[in-house]
Amino acid sequence: MANTALPRKMAAANGARRAAAFSEWSDRHFKWLLVAPAVILILALSIYPLIFSLVVSFINYDFQIPGHAFVGLKNFRQVVFDPVARWSIVLTAMLAAANVTIEFLLGLILALLMVKHFRGRGLFISIFIIPLFISPVIVGQAWALLLQRPFGPTNYILSQLLGYDVKISWLTESPWLYFAIIAADVWQWTPFMFVILLAGLTAIPQNLYEAAELDGVGGWRAFWAITVPHLAPMMLLAITLRLLDTTKLFDTIFIMTGGGPGTKTYTASFYLYTVGFAQFHISMATAGSWIFLVLTLIVVTFLVRRLLKAEQTA
Amino acid sequence: MNSRQRRDFEAGLAADVDAWLRGKPTRREFIKKFGQLTGMLAIGGGILPAFTQHLLAQAATDLADPSTPLGQAQALAVKASTEGPTDGSAYRATQAAKQYSGITINMTYEVGLQALDPRNFSGPLWEQLTGIKSNVVELTNPDQYSKPVAEHIAGSGAYDVLDVSPGWTPSLADGGVIAPLDDYIAKYMNTADLEDYHPLYRALPTYKGKVWGFFDDGDMFALYYRKDIFEDAKLKEAYQAKFSKALEVPKTWEDYAQVAQFITDQMAPNVYGAGHFRKAGNPGNQFDFLQQFRANNGEFFNNEMKAQLASDAGVKTLQNMIAANAASIPGNNELDAVSLWVAWLQGKVAMIYSWPPTGRMTAGYSQSDKAINFVPQSTIADKVGYAVVPGNPEHAAGYNKALAADSSNPDAAFLFMQWATSPPVSLARVMLPYALRDPYRLSHFKSELYGQLFPTAKEYLRNLNNSANVGVLDMIMPGAQDYGLSLDRMCTAVWAGADPKSSLETAAAEWDATTERLGVDSQRAFYQEFLKLPGATAANTVEKLGMAVKLD
Numbered sequence: 126m127a128n129t130a131l132p133r134k135m136a137a138a139n140g141a142r143r144a145a146a147f148s149e150w151s152d153r154h155f156k157w158l159l160v161a162p163a164v165i166l167i168l169a170l171s172i173y174p175l176i177f178s179l180v181v182s183f184i185n186y187d188f189q190i191p192g193h194a195f196v197g198l199k200n201f202r203q204v205v206f207d208p209v210a211r212w213s214i215v216l217t218a219m220l221a222a223a224n225v226t227i228e229f230l231l232g233l234i235l236a237l238l239m240v241k242h243f244r245g246r247g248l249f250i251s252i253f254i255i256p257l258f259i260s261p262v263i264v265g266q267a268w269a270l271l272l273q274r275p276f277g278p279t280n281y282i283l284s285q286l287l288g289y290d291v292k293i294s295w296l297t298e299s300p301w302l303y304f305a306i307i308a309a310d311v312w313q314w315t316p317f318m319f320v321i322l323l324a325g326l327t328a329i330p331q332n333l334y335e336a337a338e339l340d341g342v343g344g345w346r347a348f349w350a351i352t353v354p355h356l357a358p359m360m361l362l363a364i365t366l367r368l369l370d371t372t373k374l375f376d377t378i379f380i381m382t383g384g385g386p387g388t389k390t391y392t393a394s395f396y397l398y399t400v401g402f403a404q405f406h407i408s409m410a411t412a413g414s415w416i417f418l419v420l421t422l423i424v425v426t427f428l429v430r431r432l433l434k435a436e437q438t439a
Numbered sequence: 440m441n442s443r444q445r446r447d448f449e450a451g452l453a454a455d456v457d458a459w460l461r462g463k464p465t466r467r468e469f470i471k472k473f474g475q476l477t478g479m480l481a482i483g484g485g486i487l488p489a490f491t492q493h494l495l496a497q498a499a500t501d502l503a504d505p506s507t508p509l510g511q512a513q514a515l516a517v518k519a520s521t522e523g524p525t526d527g528s529a530y531r532a533t534q535a536a537k538q539y540s541g542i543t544i545n546m547t548y549e550v551g552l553q554a555l556d557p558r559n560f561s562g563p564l565w566e567q568l569t570g571i572k573s574n575v576v577e578l579t580n581p582d583q584y585s586k587p588v589a590e591h592i593a594g595s596g597a598y599d600v601l602d603v604s605p606g607w608t609p610s611l612a613d614g615g616v617i618a619p620l621d622d623y624i625a626k627y628m629n630t631a632d633l634e635d636y637h638p639l640y641r642a643l644p645t646y647k648g649k650v651w652g653f654f655d656d657g658d659m660f661a662l663y664y665r666k667d668i669f670e671d672a673k674l675k676e677a678y679q680a681k682f683s684k685a686l687e688v689p690k691t692w693e694d695y696a697q698v699a700q701f702i703t704d705q706m707a708p709n710v711y712g713a714g715h716f717r718k719a720g721n722p723g724n725q726f727d728f729l730q731q732f733r734a735n736n737g738e739f740f741n742n743e744m745k746a747q748l749a750s751d752a753g754v755k756t757l758q759n760m761i762a763a764n765a766a767s768i769p770g771n772n773e774l775d776a777v778s779l780w781v782a783w784l785q786g787k788v789a790m791i792y793s794w795p796p797t798g799r800m801t802a803g804y805s806q807s808d809k810a811i812n813f814v815p816q817s818t819i820a821d822k823v824g825y826a827v828v829p830g831n832p833e834h835a836a837g838y839n840k841a842l843a844a845d846s847s848n849p850d851a852a853f854l855f856m857q858w859a860t861s862p863p864v865s866l867a868r869v870m871l872p873y874a875l876r877d878p879y880r881l882s883h884f885k886s887e888l889y890g891q892l893f894p895t896a897k898e899y900l901r902n903l904n905n906s907a908n909v910g911v912l913d914m915i916m917p918g919a920q921d922y923g924l925s926l927d928r929m930c931t932a933v934w935a936g937a938d939p940k941s942s943l944e945t946a947a948a949e950w951d952a953t954t955e956r957l958g959v960d961s962q963r964a965f966y967q968e969f970l971k972l973p974g975a976t977a978a979n980t981v982e983k984l985g986m987a988v989k990l991d
Contacts, residue, residue: 299936384719386932386935
């Protein structure tokens with residue numbers, strides 16, 4: 126009995142030690158178990174597609190041409206030498222500049238108006254930010270309905286106001302179609318600027334303005350000497366975020382103009398969509414996306430550096 | 440797990456989570472409960488959809504009142520499937536398919552109204568007849584091409600039956616995405632039913648001597664005009680005085696623009712001469728250009744496969760289209776197909792050319808179903824005449840039912856295709872008020888039941904048949920999407936003021952680039968195949984080939 130009991134005890138002791146070691150190991154590594162799903166998701170949905178897209182941009186991946194042969198830089202060349210691609214980048218830059226500038230100025234004016242407390246301020250702010258909650262597709266559709274001839278009311282209202290027959294084709298006639306696209310974007314995204322700038326304004330210490338008032342500094346000078354420097358980081362943040370977003374402008378273009386007339390309203394996103402999902406040249410669209418990403422990165426890097434510098438200064 | 444057990448479990452889990460958050464050593468319990476919860480979700484997630492699907496499958500087929508023409512057509516479809524004639528394709532398909540009872544076939548359909556037929560009628564009826572379930576996958580039109588290709592590359596076998604544009608057949612066939620049907624036809628079908636297709640449509644699914652699908656949607660453009668305006672005595676007199684000829688429904692594109700301009704001059708702003716769907720990104724521009732270009736004897740490519748758009752025919756086509764635009768309703772260049780229908784149904788335009796649902800909407804038949812009540816009621820139901828589009832009307836898109844090469848149930852999938860496109864079943868389908876499937880079989884055009892759908896239905900059917908006799912086809916070759924996109928860009932640029940000749944040259948350069956990208960020799964071979972089809976050019980329409988179908 127003794128001969129068999131000893132090994133059994135030893136085995137039991139070994140088992141307990143192993144269980145304790147495993148328990149200790151699992152205690153130490155339990156955190157990894159918890160983050161593993163997130164890591165796996167990021168790897169599967171972000172890192173792998175990113176690497177795969179890089180591969181695709183160097184091979185033939187076209188739903189009209191069988192096979193996936195290596196083609197070197199051909200896909201990139203096709204994009205670079207496509208006049209539509211070049212125009213789409215120019216238009217994207219122009220629309221981004223116009224949209225962000227107007228939205229910034231309007232947002233700032235609204236924020237300055239709303240920074241002081243008055244009766245009904247909350248209601249006004251609520252109304253101003255409503256467009257932020259609407260899908261860009263719906264915004265595009267609403268503006269198209271307002272502007273589209275012959276059913277939209279815009280020309281009728283303008284005719285009544287101006288006293289003569291207005292016959293503008295807002296969605297097909299240059300330069301009005303650009304005004305229409307900018308108007309839709311400004312209507313939706315000015316509130317974004319407004320909210321961020323209002324938050325920045327309310328964070329400026331009031332005693333600075335009181336001291337300036339005691340020193341006889343006027344409102345305009347106080348704006349440049351106090352408001353602008355203190356608000357600068359928020360301004361830069363708002364501009365950076367909007368600029369990033371505007372470079373992706375697609376939804377309103379798709380709904381309002383369909384990229385036309387001709388290719389006049391092809392933004393970079395619309396161009397890439399057309400090449401990838403209307404013509405099915407997936408590898409060309411992927412190469413174009415990488416080119417566009419690099420161009421965007423240059424702008425973003427510059428802006429982020431300025432942003433960090435402004436934060437350090439503040 | 441009963442409710443008490445579930446309550447205990449949840450209470451225990453909550454306590455464990457709280458304890459875990461407080462840092463107490465209950466990790467194993469937590470993992471155990473978490474595993475149980477995940478298991479429950481997995482099991483529940485698996486059971487619930489299957490259960491829901493079963494319930495949905497039990498839903499009755501959406502059948503019309505048996506006293507109506509549609510109800511009678513549906514009853515005939517059921518009878519042909521269950522009682523025969525026993526040599527009919529519908530009966531053969533139903534009987535042969537019963538051995539596959541219990542399986543599910545996955546079929547792609549265009550998202551929206553198109554998918555209502557398999558969801559409400561043909562899918563449930565097929566299940567009732569054979570026990571085969573159907574899973575309708577709704578896709579946008581471009582995705583009806585790209586998704587099957589992507590799934591084929593992945594080898595997923597996700598689809599069994601594909602709804603594809605005839606223009607995609609060569610690409611899909613050569614890419615191995617779809618399978619030839621010849622062996623299945625020989626095994627299951629009464630081939631006499633193939634002769635029931637209008638000659639324009641009969642050859643559409645054929646490519647390199649094989650059959651790659653069943654044609655299933657006669658998307659023939661036709662001209663719809665306001666009879667009351669064309670018969671107005673004062674207008675006729677004024678037109679005669681101005682042009683020294685009678686006011687008639689136009690037969691040439693020059694006449695079309697002239698008549699439209701005359702009506703606009705006389706009746707605007709109450710009524711305008713014409714309307715077109717010219718919005719960028721809509722297919723209206725390319726379809727209209729393609730039909731008029733060929734009516735003007737234009738050729739797409741020369742022997743070297745160089746695009747011939749920038750020719751006299753191209754310039755003349757654009758000039759005619761510009762003249763028609765100028766004579767049209769304000770905002771003509773911003774309209775899509777639905778907006779144009781709205782203007783037409785409200786009596787704002789005197790002439791439009793569009794797809795066959797125009798006739799059914801005009802008569803107010805389509806709007807009898809709530810699914811299509813977003814289209815306004817017709818104010819012109821008894822005022823409309825039908826005519827062939829000047830020159831040669833475009834067969835604009837259409838659909839083939841094709842068999843996915845990766846289908847795991849190819850026989851069952853084929854039998855559904857055979858059954859759905861068989862004469863009696865397809866008749867019931869093209870008569871559905873909400874459907875966008877349009878008549879394409881000779882038996883459809885001759886159908887007494889269809890002729891009773893609305894007062895002028897017989898005249899409408901006759902006109903669709905006559906249009907098919909002289910109709911021209913979309914380009915059926917790889918790159919069709921690219922060629923079409925170039926035309927759309929060209930047209931909309933011209934509408935915005937660009938020079939027609941230089942726009943034609945730009946489009947021709949884009950066509951050449953597309954051809955070179957796809958391979959000149961390969962594209963030449965495809966183009967030669969396309970030219971063999973009746974309706975490829977204005978010189979080889981069904982009528983010119985002596986195959987015209989006369990219904991009178």
